[in-house]
Amino acid sequence: MNILVTGxxxxxxxxTLIELYKAGHTAVVIDNLSNSNPESLRRVAxxxxxxxxxxxxxxxRDREGLEAVFSKHKCxxxxxxxxxxxxxxxxxxxxxxxxxxxxxxxxxxxxxxxHGCKNIIFSSSATIYGDPAEIPIxxxxxxxxxxNPYGWTKSMLEQVLMDxxxxxxxxxxxxxxxxxxxxxxxxxxxxxxxxxIPNNLMPYIxxxxxxxxxxxxxxxxxxxxxxxxxxxxxIHVCDLAAAHVCALHAIDRKCGIxxxxxxxxxxxxxxxxxxxxxxxxxxxxPYSIKPRRAGDIATCYCNPAKAAxxxxxxxxxxxxxxxxxxxxxxxxxxxxx
Ligand code: NAD
Ligand code: UFG
Numbered sequence: 493m494n495i496l497v498t499g500x501x502x503x504x505x506x507x508t509l510i511e512l513y514k515a516g517h518t519a520v521v522i523d524n525l526s527n528s529n530p531e532s533l534r535r536v537a538x539x540x541x542x543x544x545x546x547x548x549x550x551x552x553r554d555r556e557g558l559e560a561v562f563s564k565h566k567c568x569x570x571x572x573x574x575x576x577x578x579x580x581x582x583x584x585x586x587x588x589x590x591x592x593x594x595x596x597x598x599x600x601x602x603x604x605x606x607h608g609c610k611n612i613i614f615s616s617s618a619t620i621y622g623d624p625a626e627i628p629i630x631x632x633x634x635x636x637x638x639x640n641p642y643g644w645t646k647s648m649l650e651q652v653l654m655d656x657x658x659x660x661x662x663x664x665x666x667x668x669x670x671x672x673x674x675x676x677x678x679x680x681x682x683x684x685x686x687x688x689i690p691n692n693l694m695p696y697i698x699x700x701x702x703x704x705x706x707x708x709x710x711x712x713x714x715x716x717x718x719x720x721x722x723x724x725x726x727i728h729v730c731d732l733a734a735a736h737v738c739a740l741h742a743i744d745r746k747c748g749i750x751x752x753x754x755x756x757x758x759x760x761x762x763x764x765x766x767x768x769x770x771x772x773x774x775x776x777x778p779y780s781i782k783p784r785r786a787g788d789i790a791t792c793y794c795n796p797a798k799a800a801x802x803x804x805x806x807x808x809x810x811x812x813x814x815x816x817x818x819x820x821x822x823x824x825x826x827x828x829x
Pocket of ligand 1: 576
């Protein structure tokens with residue numbers, strides 16, 4: 493298939509492009525580069541062994557820009573990564589998050605249907621479960637109260653896409669609820685490249701290890717978890733990327749609506765991650781215990797059985813691979829791209 497990849501220059505998008513080409517698909521990328529660097533796409537092409545990946549610097553809110561891309565390229569499906577994703581920033585700038593993520597997706601979907609492309613895989617998030625009603629989380633777990641506007645954009649967009657599919661069954665909509673993506677391509681050429689101070693655990697750990705930050709703050713050690721620190725379902729970004737290729741099979745089978753948790757099913761604490769990073773990479777990661785971070789929950793991990801049964805997808809990488817590949821990327825690219 494030929495796939496339109498929105499946000500394809502970003503962290504998960506770049507890794508997914510590699511999996512798409514590996515599986516025999518082709519791609520057209522659009523990205524406004526608000527949180528990425530075109531060097532990432534140059535490196536993707538280098539890894540795949542192509543001169544370049546078709547790329548347009550287009551914003552998903554730009555109807556004419558999208559029309560031009562769809563007129564030039566016949567796309568069978570869209571993998572929709574484009575969006576703003578910083579939780580804290582979304583609390584400061586709710587309007588910008590709702591406008592970019594929701595309005596952007598509405599424009600994208602409208603242009604898609606005008607061009608007869610009614611297949612979409614959407615990047616959702618475990619955040620839509622709020623403080624989850626059950627652990628491990630299955631897809632039947634009710635959606636919860638999000639603690640920030642970013643989370644609400646994901647929750648609302650799930651509803652928007654499901655309603656559109658219900659009204660027009662020609663649509664196939666796959667909602668992939670990602671748990672915590674970490675790691676990097678084993679080549680060490682592409683990886684996560686956050687602007688400024690990282691919000692997420694793994695890039696913070698790697699920046700401490702490489703000497704860019706003094707120490708990691710561990711946000712709370714009094715949660716009801718085995719060691720008191722927060723537990724999450726970390727998933728290697730290459731596994732996550734592969735899930736999108738499996739989701740295309742569901743689209744091929746005319747799945748209608750498909751909703752899947754994409755995680756490993758294992759919960760690791762903050763200290764598990766820090767200790768694995770030190771053990772595998774033989775580098776020090778100084779840390780100190782800080783107060784809990786507002787909005788955090790104690791434990792979040794999934795039951796990924798539905799994705800295994802229906803998509804034939806299972807995570808292949810473990811925690812040692814995740815910390816090794818995260819470090820390989822950071823050590824080779826201390827200042828990102
Ligand atoms: P990322 O920021 O690296 O990639 C997103 C890309 O979208 C960036 O390249 C950015 O420039 C682009 N973009 C943003 N707004 C755009 C717009 N209006 N028009 C065109 N391009 C635009 O983020 P990522 O980690 O690769 O995440 C990809 C998707 O997965 C996002 O939708 C994110 O919310 C979702 N997600 C990420 C995580 C995570 O922890 N990384 C977890 C759950 C869900
Ligand atoms: N943590 C620290 N110190 C840090 C950063 C994080 O102790 O400097 C802890 C957090 O308190 C939490 C765990 O590490 O217990 C993971 O935190 P992250 O910020 O890496 O990830 P979250 O689970 O909070 O959120 C992530 C994404 C969201 C997404 C969510 C669920 O940032 O976008 O996973 O998919 F919605």
